[in-house]
Amino acid sequence: MLVADCLPLLLAGADGTVVAAVHAGRRGFLADIVPAVVAALVAAGAEPDGIHAAIGPSICGACYEVSAELRxxxxxxxxxxxxxxxxxxxxxxxxxxxxxxxERAGVRHILDVHRCTYEQPDLYSYRRDGVTGRQAGIVLPTPVSKPARPCWRADIR
Ligand SMILES: [Zn+2]
Structure with a gap:
């Protein structure tokens, strides 16, 4: 999934066979894409407390200005x-x-890279630059004995 300020969320069930890549921008987040995807993983056989989640680079709260109405x-x-x-x-x-x-959906393993796209020049930021590339979030299903490991690449256009 490709993002530049929106939040890339990668999820993997404990056995590595069920994974999801979620583009969680403001609209998707407010439309409850996150609990919907966790529910889909659970329906596919994952246990919530075995799911590993990775939150990749996105615009941080200190930089993401919105109207008072939107907030x-x-x-x-x-x-x-x-x-x-x-x-x-x-x-x-x-x-x-x-x-x-x-957390409300029962996911306990949450990794947040805490990198702000707007502040860090090596990351793409639509809000900062207007015309820009995108970060790619990739998660691969792997065999049962080898849990999936989300990873990040910031150099894919
Ligand atoms: Zn920031």
Whole structure:
């Protein structure tokens, strides 16, 4: 899945045979894409507490400025995502919101790389640059004995 500020979320069941790559931007996040995908993994045989989740680079809450209306809408849906930017304006923290949704869905193994696309020049940011490339999130199903390992590449256009 390709992103540049939206949040890339990779998921793998404990045995590595069931995986998902989720493009969790604001709209998808507010449409509950995260619990929907966890439910799909569980329906496919994964146990929630065996799922490993990786949150890749995305725009952070300190940089993701939105209107007061948008923040209020997001906060009403998922209080954990409401924040204030470094400029003192309304913001949305996608990673915090996605983490809260994962935890509520019973996912316990959550890795967050804590990298902000807007702040870090080696990452693509649509909001910063307008015309830009995309980060690619890739997760591969692997045989039962070898758990899937999400990985990140920031150099794919
Ligand atoms: Zn940031």
């Amino acid at each position: 209020a809408e997001a906060a009403a849906h998922e209080p954990a995502c409401a924040c204030t930017t470094r400029w003192g304006t309304p913001g949305i923290n996608l990673a915090a919101g996605v983490t809260a949704q994962l």
